[in-house]
């Protein structure tokens with residue numbers, strides 16, 4: 050059994066690309082990639098360490114748009130999951146220029162669901178070094194997970210991921 054479950058969606062976009070990068074950096078033999086579209090709450094039972102990869106698309110039409118996405122369909126499974134004793138971390142793709150006032154908001158939406166479970170959320174990231182106006186992903190002055198912008202600052206992604214994995218090595222059993 051692989052110990053780390055990397056639950057991500059959608060397929061083939063920026064989240065998928067960064068999920069592959071993160072799995073490579075951790076070691077692909079230690080990570081099982083789980084596409085959320087084909088997963089259910091029972092899949093969480095196979096892992097004690099879970100990483101979630103999500104993007105924010107369509108904040109303007111929040112409920113209508115997310116309900117049709119892979120993550121919109123999967124969010125009820127997160128609420129149904131048994132996360133007792135599990136540590137979870139989130140990375141979120143966004144766009145800090147076009148969507149400065151809703152930067153990586155869906156990372157916050159996912160965190161809200163997880164906060165109703167027994168999950169321990171680790172991997173918070175300081176806001177320093179990010180430019181944006183508002184974000185629903187900020188809790189106690191920090192991002193609840195790792196924000197990434199592959200649209201406008203892809204060159205920063207590898208270093209941001211490396212720094213985050215350092216945090217995760219201390220805070221979860223990576």
Ligand SMILES: Cc1cc2nc3c(=O)[nH]c(=O)nc-3n(C[C@H](O)[C@H](O)[C@H](O)COP(=O)(O)O)c2cc1C
Nearest residue numbers: 062063064104105106107108143144148151152153
């Ligand atoms: C219709 C649409 C709406 C978006 N809304 C937001 C938003 O509210 N906040 C944000 O940070 N990024 C927003 N983005 C940017 C995406 O999150 C970003 O392009 C991301 O890399 C997409 O990853 P994916 O292709 O894996 O889904 C939006 C993109 C699209 C196409």
